Amino acid sequence: MASSRDRQRKLARAKLDRQLARRAARTRRRRQIQAGVGAAVVLVLIVAGSAWALGAFDSDPKQDTAAEDVCLWTPQDATANTNLKDVGTPATKGLPTSGTRALTVTTNQGAPITAELDLASAPCAGASIAHLASKGFYDNTKCHEITSEGALRCGDPSGTGLGGPTYSFYDENVPVAPEASPSASPAPDEPPAYPKGTVAMIANPPGANGSQFLIFFKDFDPDKPAYPVIGKVTGGLDVVTKIGALPTVDNGSGAKVKPKTDVVIQSLTVGEPSTAPAPAPSGASASPSAG
Structure with missing residues (x-):
């Protein structure tokens, strides 16, 4: 149970x-x-x-969601200025805004001159020079002036100082002049606005940049900087210095600034964008001031 x-x-x-x-x-x-x-x-x-x-x-x-314009290109009238050369315009969107691009200038004066274009500080200058280089714009042109500031002036196919493409673009990365102070003495180690080896744009009129550029073969430190800094020489600065020492002759306007010996750009090429930081100018003690 x-x-x-x-x-x-x-x-x-x-x-x-x-x-x-x-x-x-x-x-x-x-x-x-x-x-x-x-x-x-x-x-x-x-x-x-x-x-x-x-x-x-x-x-x-x-x-x-539309892509933003990185650069704007202002049309220039080729009928009003017959020194201009039409090779189209660069893109406005999708342009690199960081890193560098390698620039190689081969002249009849010796070894190639190499530089790095600073895309972070001057993306439109980098885009413009790359576009013009791809069209052969600079090939077989003369550097038409050795400036009193200590720079070689190139990039005008007409050789007049008035030439360029049929577009222009605004200034980028112009160095800021230090503020003057009557009570403070200038710093002895303050770098110049344009150290030796600086690559900068030059425009006529100022602010309407096209194709012309400067390569400085000595330090230049103006009271009011006006040239946009676009890059730095990485090799061949001795060639630029040698060209800067050439005798000059009258360029037709009464100014003895034209190299007596023709300085011909046989070719100018621009490489693909790189993320590597831009190096200091070859032979320079300091990099250009930021604009």
């Missing part, structure tokens, strides 16, 4: 354990469903919030 009751108790206990197990399983499933629904709601809210922040619900999404 006792064994029969024991068997009934065991059966009842087993039945209760099964009921409790099923109840616990249902509870776990309900909690999992609730957790899944909650996570889905949170995900929807996050996606919706991100889309709202990015302007997905704006009335004109195309306007917000």
